Amino acid sequence: MALELFQLQFDSNPVLQMLAKSRNVRPETLERWTEIPPVPIGIFKECVVSAIEAEARSAVFYSSGTSSEFRSRHFHCEDSLRIYETSAIAWYRVHFPGSWQRMVFLTPPPAVAPNSSLIHMFEAISREAGSINSYMGNLDRSGGWSLDYEGTTEVLLQAQAEGGAVLVLGTAFLFVQLLDYLRSRATRLALPPGSAIFETGGYKGVTRELPKALLHDLISRQLAVSGAAIISEYGMCELSSQAYDGVAGHPSSERRFAFPPWARFRLVSPENGLEVGEGQPGLIQVFDLANVYSSMAIQTEDVGIRRGDRLELVGRARAAIPRGCSLMTIATD
Amino acid sequence: MNLPNYFLADLPAEAALGPTLIREACLSLKRNRELYLARRSTGDLVNSLCAVAKEWLHPDYPLRRMALDDGSRMTGFSRATIAAGLDSFFRVFTPDDFEALLEQDLGHTRRLDAVTSHSAERQTGRAAIAVSPALLVHITAGNLPNPAWMSIVLGVLVRSAQFVKCASGMSLFTRLFAHSLHEADPKLGACLEVAEWPGGTTTLEEELFDEADCVTATGSDETLENIRQRLPSRVRFVSHGHRLSFGYVSGEFLAGSNKRIVIARVAADVAAWDQLGCLSPHVIYVQQDGGCSAEAFAELLANELEVIEAVQPRGGLPISEAAAIASRRSVYEIRAANSTETRLWCSQNSSAWTVVYESDPRFQVSCLNRFVYVKPVPDVAAMLAAADSIRDRVSTIGLAVAESRFQELAGILGRWGATRICPMGRMQQPPLTWRHDGRGPLAELVTWTDCELP
Numbered sequence: 001m002a003l004e005l006f007q008l009q010f011d012s013n014p015v016l017q018m019l020a021k022s023r024n025v026r027p028e029t030l031e032r033w034t035e036i037p038p039v040p041i042g043i044f045k046e047c048v049v050s051a052i053e054a055e056a057r058s059a060v061f062y063s064s065g066t067s068s069e070f071r072s073r074h075f076h077c078e079d080s081l082r083i084y085e086t087s088a089i090a091w092y093r094v095h096f097p098g099s100w101q102r103m104v105f106l107t108p109p110p111a112v113a114p115n116s117s118l119i120h121m122f123e124a125i126s127r128e129a130g131s132i133n134s135y136m137g138n139l140d141r142s143g144g145w146s147l148d149y150e151g152t153t154e155v156l157l158q159a160q161a162e163g164g165a166v167l168v169l170g171t172a173f174l175f176v177q178l179l180d181y182l183r184s185r186a187t188r189l190a191l192p193p194g195s196a197i198f199e200t201g202g203y204k205g206v207t208r209e210l211p212k213a214l215l216h217d218l219i220s221r222q223l224a225v226s227g228a229a230i231i232s233e234y235g236m237c238e239l240s241s242q243a244y245d246g247v248a249g250h251p252s253s254e255r256r257f258a259f260p261p262w263a264r265f266r267l268v269s270p271e272n273g274l275e276v277g278e279g280q281p282g283l284i285q286v287f288d289l290a291n292v293y294s295s296m297a298i299q300t301e302d303v304g305i306r307r308g309d310r311l312e313l314v315g316r317a318r319a320a321i322p323r324g325c326s327l328m329t330i331a332t333d
Numbered sequence: 334m335n336l337p338n339y340f341l342a343d344l345p346a347e348a349a350l351g352p353t354l355i356r357e358a359c360l361s362l363k364r365n366r367e368l369y370l371a372r373r374s375t376g377d378l379v380n381s382l383c384a385v386a387k388e389w390l391h392p393d394y395p396l397r398r399m400a401l402d403d404g405s406r407m408t409g410f411s412r413a414t415i416a417a418g419l420d421s422f423f424r425v426f427t428p429d430d431f432e433a434l435l436e437q438d439l440g441h442t443r444r445l446d447a448v449t450s451h452s453a454e455r456q457t458g459r460a461a462i463a464v465s466p467a468l469l470v471h472i473t474a475g476n477l478p479n480p481a482w483m484s485i486v487l488g489v490l491v492r493s494a495q496f497v498k499c500a501s502g503m504s505l506f507t508r509l510f511a512h513s514l515h516e517a518d519p520k521l522g523a524c525l526e527v528a529e530w531p532g533g534t535t536t537l538e539e540e541l542f543d544e545a546d547c548v549t550a551t552g553s554d555e556t557l558e559n560i561r562q563r564l565p566s567r568v569r570f571v572s573h574g575h576r577l578s579f580g581y582v583s584g585e586f587l588a589g590s591n592k593r594i595v596i597a598r599v600a601a602d603v604a605a606w607d608q609l610g611c612l613s614p615h616v617i618y619v620q621q622d623g624g625c626s627a628e629a630f631a632e633l634l635a636n637e638l639e640v641i642e643a644v645q646p647r648g649g650l651p652i653s654e655a656a657a658i659a660s661r662r663s664v665y666e667i668r669a670a671n672s673t674e675t676r677l678w679c680s681q682n683s684s685a686w687t688v689v690y691e692s693d694p695r696f697q698v699s700c701l702n703r704f705v706y707v708k709p710v711p712d713v714a715a716m717l718a719a720a721d722s723i724r725d726r727v728s729t730i731g732l733a734v735a736e737s738r739f740q741e742l743a744g745i746l747g748r749w750g751a752t753r754i755c756p757m758g759r760m761q762q763p764p765l766t767w768r769h770d771g772r773g774p775l776a777e778l779v780t781w782t783d784c785e786l787p
Contacts, residue, residue, distance in 0.1 A: 022670030042664035270652065270659035272682040281652045283659055301660045303652050315653055 002033035002287060005296050012051035015043060016295060034266060034275070038285045038297035041238050044072035049238075049294050052077045061117035061237040064201070074117065074237045080293040084117075084240045085124040087290035091260040092125050095231055095244040098194055100131045101164025104155055106147055106174035109135035113145070117237040118200065122169055131167075137174065147174055149181040156189050156223075165194035168223070171201040176210055179218050190224035196248040197225055200233040228252070234313060238298050239263075240290035243311060256310035263288040267306050281305050281314050336399075339515050341528035342504040350530060352540045358526050359544035362494035363467055369520035370492050375445050378489055379431040381518045386426030388513060389419060396513045400506060405648070407505050408476045410607060413645035418606050421762040422479055430765040431490070437766050438775035439463050445491060448784055458786045463779040466546035466569065469493035472532070472560060474552040477610050478506030480573070483774070484549055485510060489521065491778050496526045496541060504529040532556060535563070542568060547778060549573075571777045573770055576611040576728035577698065580757055581716055581742075582630065583734040584623025592625055592633070595733045598758025600637035602731060603686075605761035607647050608701045612729045612753075612760050615699040616706040618716045627709035628676060631690040634707060635678030638686040647685045647703050657700040658684040665689050694719035713742060717749050724750045728770065733757040 007027040010016045016039070020026065023037045030036060039049055041063075050057070056077045063072035076084065103126050107113065110123045126133045136152040137145050159166040168191070170178075175197075182188065197219055210218070216230045228251035235242035243257035243265075259265060267282030268275055276282035284300045291298070303314040336343055341350060341358065388394045397419060401412045410418075435442045440451045440461075450460040469488045473481040481497060485507075488495040499507050508527050515522025530537055532552075542548065547569040550560050557572040564570055580602065582595055602614055617634070619627035650658075668675040676690040686703040694708045696719055710716040720727070730751045734742055743754040752771035753763065768774065 018671040019667050022667045040660060040663035040667070042660060043667060046664075270655035271684050273659070283656050299660075299663060301656065303656050 002036060002289065002296060003027070003030055005289060005292065006030070006036045009051060009295060013049065013295070015039065015047045015049045018047075019043070033264070033287060036287065036297045038287070038299040039295040040299045041072055041236070041301060044074060044238050045070040048073070048075065050075040051293050052080065059120070060115055061120065062115045063237045064116075072236075072238055074294055077293065080240075081120075083290050083292055084120070087241045087260065087262065088121045089124055089128055091242060091244070092121075094260075095246070096167065096196060096198065096248045098165055098167075098196060098248060100129060100167040100196075101162060102132045102134070102155070102159050102166045103129060104152070104159070104166060104168045105133065105135045106137055106152065106168065106170025106178060107135060108137040108139055108145055112139055113137075118171070118235065121235075121242075137170075145171070145174060147177045147181070149178070152178060153182070153185075153187060153189075156191065159195075160189060160191060163192045165196070166191055167196050167198060169198040172199055172210075172212070172215055173201070175199055175215060175219060179215075179222050182222050188222055188224070194249070195223075195225050196229040196231065197223070198231055198233060200235065226251075232257075234311075236298075236300065238291075238294070239286060239288050240292075241286075241288045254307070256307050256312055257304075258310050259286070259288075262290055265304070265306075265311055267304055276306075278306050278308075284311070336508070336512055339522060340508060340511055340526055342499065342508050350528060350537055352536050355528075355537050355540040356544060358528075359468060359494075359496060359541065362496060362524055362526055363544075365520075365523040366467060366492070366494035370494070370524045373492060375435065375443060375490070378492070378521075379428055381514075381521060382431070382486060382489060383426050383428060385513050385517045386423040388517065389423045396509050396516075400509050404505060408503075409648040409650065410476070411646045411648050414604070414607060414648065417645060418479070418761070421605075422482065425762075425765050426486075434766045434775065435490075438773040439779070445779075448782070450786075460784045460786055462782050462784075463491070463775075464782055465491035465493050465779055467494060468545050468547075469495045469778065470541055470545040470548045471495065471497045472548065472550035472552070473497060473499050473503075473507065474532075474550075474556070475500065475609070476503050476506070477606055478510070479606075479610070480551050481507045482510050483769075485514075485525070487774050487778060489514070491775060493547070493778070494524045496528070496545070498538075498541065499527065499529040501529055501531045533559065538563065547571065549778075569778075573611075575726070576752075576770065577696075577723050577726050578612050578614050578729040578731070578760060579616040579618065579696065579720065579727075580614045580731035580733070580760070581618045581713065582620065582757065583732075583738070584620040584625075586623070586733050586735055587619075587630070588624040591733075595757060596630070596633045596637050598733065598756075599634055599731075600641055601758055602760040603634075603638065603703055603705045604641045604645055604647070608699070608703050608705070610761055612763065613701065614705060614731060614760060615701075616696055616708055616720075618694070618708055618710045618719075620713075621709045621711055627707055628690050631676065631688050631707035632678060634705070635686070635688040638688065638703060639680065642680060642685050650684060650702055654700070654702055655684045658687060658702060658704055661689075661700055661704070662687060696720040696723050698723075713745060717746075727751045729753040729755060729760050729763075731755055731757040731760045 010027045019037050019039055025037050052075050057075045058078055059076040061074045105122050107119050110119050113119050134155050136148050140146045219230055220227050229248050231248050232245045233242050234257050241260050241263040243259045245255040245257045246252055264287045266275055266285045270283050281303050284302045284304045286298045287296055302316050305312040305314060389397055401415050404415045405412045432442050441449045443449050444463045448460045448462045454460055471484045497507055511525050511527045542564050545568050549571040550557055551573045554574050557574055561570055599617055619630045662679055665675055665677045669677045674692040679687040688705055690707045694710050697706045727750055730746050746754050
């Protein structure tokens with residue numbers, strides 16, 4: 001199926017033809033999914049990696065970053081968004097099996113940030129869940145996300161008073177902001193039993209960085225949720241599937257990321273491009289069958305370690321973004 | 334590695350440093366300075382430094398051997414890279430070089446010994462003596478030894494007690510140099526302390542900053558600003574932020590037999606300290622009117638880097654840095670296969686070296702570790718326009734141009750904003766007199782007592 005999808009994408013996408021040419025690969029000669037050449041996400045910054053005709057593109061997701069930087073662009077149409085939402089919701093449900101009286105999003109609402117794949121996913125999840133939803137984030141002047149501190153505290157206090165389980169969702173950076181604020185006000189919250197946390201993404205150097213374990217520990221103490229109820233997500237705008245490092249409310253001794261059955265990952269050595277063994281660090285490649293209209297195979301700039309069929313995230317390659325646009329003339333719309 | 338416990342950094346890793354220990358170390362450094370250092374002559378100190386340098390240049394010097402053996406294991410540089418770096422650093426330690434530095438920065442070689450006058454001062458009836466900070470603190474970053482070593486040398490010259498704070502796990506080279514000073518001149522060694530802890534450990538740094546008279550620091554703008562904010566207002570702060578460097582090769586200079594020499598020099602600059610210093614070139618601009626196109630130049634440079642790899646291999650990399658190289662290569666590989674605007678040459682089955690030719694002349698910040706860009710430009714003006722985005726952060730521009738044009742070009746580049754111009758092949762080998770970031774290295778450390786003579 002992966003090979004068929006690659007053939008389809010190859011036929012309809014000049015960028016994949018360019019990539020295959022650079023690797024001397026012809027789709028009809030491939031025998032295994034591991035031979036499919038993944039598109040480096042750097043290419044999403046300068047080329048349109050999409051089989052969708054320009055007039056049919058109804059949405060575009062950008063990678064995070066400021067507007068002055070080159071950002072990845074992942075185009076969608078009605079059909080690809082349906083697949084994206086189906087994929088996202090299904091795997092989210094497996095990892096957040098509870099039901100929520102309230103969902104509190106620390107991000108801005110979709111209307112304010114229509115180009116965020118994360119917020120699009122949040123919206124899809126919340127439509128399904130039918131809970132009371134609040135978006136507590138704003139856009140600041142530079143286009144970054146910031147938090148309505150007082151509003152968030154108020155909503156969380158209200159949730160605390162109501163007593164129904166609440167799910168708080170946001171980026172690690174927004175959680176750091178919230179925790180800093182709560183601490184400055186000497187405020188400690190106790191979210192109702194059964195509540196959970198959905199946390200994702202890096203910090204982008206915007207505020208003080210915290211190691212993940214420390215962040216989770218602080219969340220746990222300041223919001224009174226157990227460590228097992230804090231789940232990290234690993235996703236990116238170039239993909240249509242996500243990975244999670246646990247199931248909310250189910251304690252596990254090891255936090256490792258699992259992709260859905262329709263996505264796989266490989267780890268390759270940055271030295272020679274060959275797959276590395278179990279326990280060895282390598283660059284993460286994701287093969288996501290839900291990425292129908294762009295590229296099913298993606299080469300990330302992140303480093304991970306394989307632990308069985310799961311992934312341990314190690315970090316991000318340093319400054320992996322070459323500026324320049326020499327291909328833009330070839331493969332843009 | 335077996336070194337006596339002279340310095341805090343020699344203690345086993347589990348030995349905990351506390352604020353009291355730091356304060357006591359500072360106080361005893363200052364006491365020792367009064368006893369052993371404050372009244373020594375400049376000539377005497379220069380002799381000590383030159384003697385130490387001579388030892389370091391000797392292949393059998395035990396501390397040099399430790400730097401090569403343990404350094405290649407602990408710092409990620411190969412033995413050959415460390416050896417080449419040590420040689421070029423210590424080679425310039427001669428009495429003449431030190432005199433040139435003292436005269437350049439302080440106007441007189443005995444300026445730190447007594448109230449003296451240079452000729453213009455004599456004519457106007459004036460004299461002066463340079464006064465040193467009692468305790469000089471250095472906050473060093475990274476594994477590259479030269480900046481920390483040079484800071485220590487300057488501190489010795491001005492007779493300050495010195496406390497060198499290294500980043501966690503990065504004290505090896507500084508320790509070895511401190512031991513060499515201690516071994517050659519134990520009283521000098523008693524005025525020096527080396528310690529390491531994670532940057533921003535405020536309990537320790539508060540004590541250190543309280544005792545300091547002058548603090549020097551290298552690092553990112555963010556790190557430097559953080560230190561500045563925590564210094565008492567009476568403490569002088571000498572900071573050096575990250576800088577970028579590049580090279581320029583003129584077309585006429587590439588003609589004939591020069592070509593091979595230029596390529597070898599450029600490759601040596603890329604390979605020195607694995608391109609990790611602020612003085613290493615990110616981009617080589619090649620003027621497009623000579624006997625060699627920028628593209629052909631890039632290919633020759635790639636061949637030369639491959640040759641160097643065999644004799645002076647690049648060190649092993651942490652996975653994140655290798656991943657940065659792999660990520661960049663993967664993008665350039667696709668560009669190169671589909672457009673003549675980009676070409677890529679790189680080591681096979683390793684991240685050891687990479688050359689990217691891009692027709693787009695805009696300055697590109699490299700991910701370093703021997704990853705260099707080659708770009709064509711019609712002339713110097715076009716190069717400066719292409720590098721405008723980094724104009725306020727430029728350190729060195731290496732030149733491969735005809736000697737007759739060198740000074741004229743250097744004037745243009747200096748007015749544009751570069752703080753150092755040197756021939757290609759010497760980018761990582763600044764002389765002792767080098768004005769780091771355009772500022773006199775000794776002049777920054779001292780204050781003056783002026784005398785109007787009767």
